[in-house]
Amino acid sequence: MPKGEDFRPEIDMANPGFKIGLKFATAELFRKAVRIYSINCGRELIFMNNDRNKIRVVCEEGCLFVIHASSVSGSTYLQVKTFNPTHVCSKGTKNIHATAAWLAERYSGKLRLNPNWTGSSFAEQVHQDYGYRPSRATLYRARALAVDIVEGSYSKQYEVLWDYCHELRTRNVGSTVIIKSEMEGPHPRQVLSAMGVDANNGMFPLAYAYVEIESNSTWLWFLELLSGDLNITNSHGYVFMTDKQKWLIDAVDALFPHAEHRHCLKHLYGNFYMEHRGLALKHQMEAIARATTVPWFHAEMRKLLELSKPAHDWLVEKDPAQWSRAYFKSDSKCDMLMNNLCEAFNHSIMDARDKRVLTVLERIRLYIMLLMAGIRVFCEKWHGQVGPRIRKILEKNKGKA
Numbered sequence: 001m002p003k004g005e006d007f008r009p010e011i012d013m014a015n016p017g018f019k020i021g022l023k024f025a026t027a028e029l030f031r032k033a034v035r036i037y038s039i040n041c042g043r044e045l046i047f048m049n050n051d052r053n054k055i056r057v058v059c060e061e062g063c064l065f066v067i068h069a070s071s072v073s074g075s076t077y078l079q080v081k082t083f084n085p086t087h088v089c090s091k092g093t094k095n096i097h098a099t100a101a102w103l104a105e106r107y108s109g110k111l112r113l114n115p116n117w118t119g120s121s122f123a124e125q126v127h128q129d130y131g132y133r134p135s136r137a138t139l140y141r142a143r144a145l146a147v148d149i150v151e152g153s154y155s156k157q158y159e160v161l162w163d164y165c166h167e168l169r170t171r172n173v174g175s176t177v178i179i180k181s182e183m184e185g186p187h188p189r190q191v192l193s194a195m196g197v198d199a200n201n202g203m204f205p206l207a208y209a210y211v212e213i214e215s216n217s218t219w220l221w222f223l224e225l226l227s228g229d230l231n232i233t234n235s236h237g238y239v240f241m242t243d244k245q246k247w248l249i250d251a252v253d254a255l256f257p258h259a260e261h262r263h264c265l266k267h268l269y270g271n272f273y274m275e276h277r278g279l280a281l282k283h284q285m286e287a288i289a290r291a292t293t294v295p296w297f298h299a300e301m302r303k304l305l306e307l308s309k310p311a312h313d314w315l316v317e318k319d320p321a322q323w324s325r326a327y328f329k330s331d332s333k334c335d336m337l338m339n340n341l342c343e344a345f346n347h348s349i350m351d352a353r354d355k356r357v358l359t360v361l362e363r364i365r366l367y368i369m370l371l372m373a374g375i376r377v378f379c380e381k382w383h384g385q386v387g388p389r390i391r392k393i394l395e396k397n398k399g400k401a
């Protein structure tokens with residue numbers, strides 16, 4: 001084998017250089033180095049042949065640039081035999097070698113540190129660094145590939161899901177962990193959750209599931225498991241509160257026919273607001289919901305009638321057992337009107353929702369762990385990141401839990 005330096009991919013690949021005698025362990029390594037060199041120097045270099053033993057690289061017609069490498073006999077090595085780095089051409093604004101795979105590899109570190117990097121700032125960065133503007137489709141693919149690099153590929157994550165669940169079971173004795181994996185389709189993206197309320201009106205997470213879609217069948221599956229886990233044989237005395245999603249109403253009614261089923265007041269107000277606006281109406285609606293006796297309820301309803309007959313008539317149609325304290329069952333010891341706990345939970349995991357399965361599950365687990373450990377400082381810090389609305393709720397409830 002002729003003498004010559006070895007190309008060290010781990011060091012040299014970021015900014016490859018060539019010289020006569022330089023040796024590459026394989027033809028693939030040489031090709032990769034040429035592609036990156038091509039991007040770095042701003043020229044679209046061309047591979048003249050696809051031979052394992054002999055590769056000639058040139059620039060555009062008339063340019064002097066050339067690399068010629070050929071195999072070292074009896075090995076997989078390829079050695080540079082001819083090299084002229086002189087370009088008489090000018091730099092281009094596109095490059096066939098700046099592929100999504102290259103972008104993903106080149107920028108995965110940056111994407112990891114800054115997961116919310118927008119497509120346009122990504123494109124701007126590439127342009128600044130190399131003078132190219134990748135297409136949106138290329139950027140999109142690059143981002144997906146970079147996520148694979150950072151978070152482990154989608155299928156890989158599912159491969160270790162069983163190990164992850166096994167670990168959950170052994171570390172959280174008494175918890176139920178179930179995988180049902182008949183799912184098809186590449187990206188299940190919904191988190192279902194059931195939040196309980198403890199004796200201090202604090203959040204007590206009961207169960208969560210990562211499912212393909214939110215539907216009647218996934219809610220039924222989830223609530224059946226919840227029912228079994230909580231050992232609910234007779235649903236008397238239980239209170240469920242939902243945002244009135246159609247399939248959730250059906251599932252709760254089917255599985256817990258004797259339970260009280262409330263609808264979140266905030267959600268009801270959202271519908272009310274579509275037709276009946278104004279702060280006075282809002283406050284009156286809240287006063288009606290907060291009234292704790294039937295005569296009081298009617299007195300507040302009459303006040304609403306004085307304010308607006310259409311608003312009154314709209315509300316009269318709604319079953320007060322679902323949203324007014326005056327009509328809640330007296331055997332339940334919970335007077336909550338709103339789903340704030342679920343909202344706080346959903347907001348806390350919001351930014352992890354479009355991540356890979358293990359990232360989502362880990363985020364939920366960490367959030368619950370902090371809650372359960374009673375580390376209020378951490379929880380408040382956590383909530384501190386979720387925006388002004390939830391912060392307000394937390395401030396309002398300060399000292400309660």
Ligand SMILES: [Zn+2]
Binds near residue numbers: 086
């Ligand atoms: Zn050239």
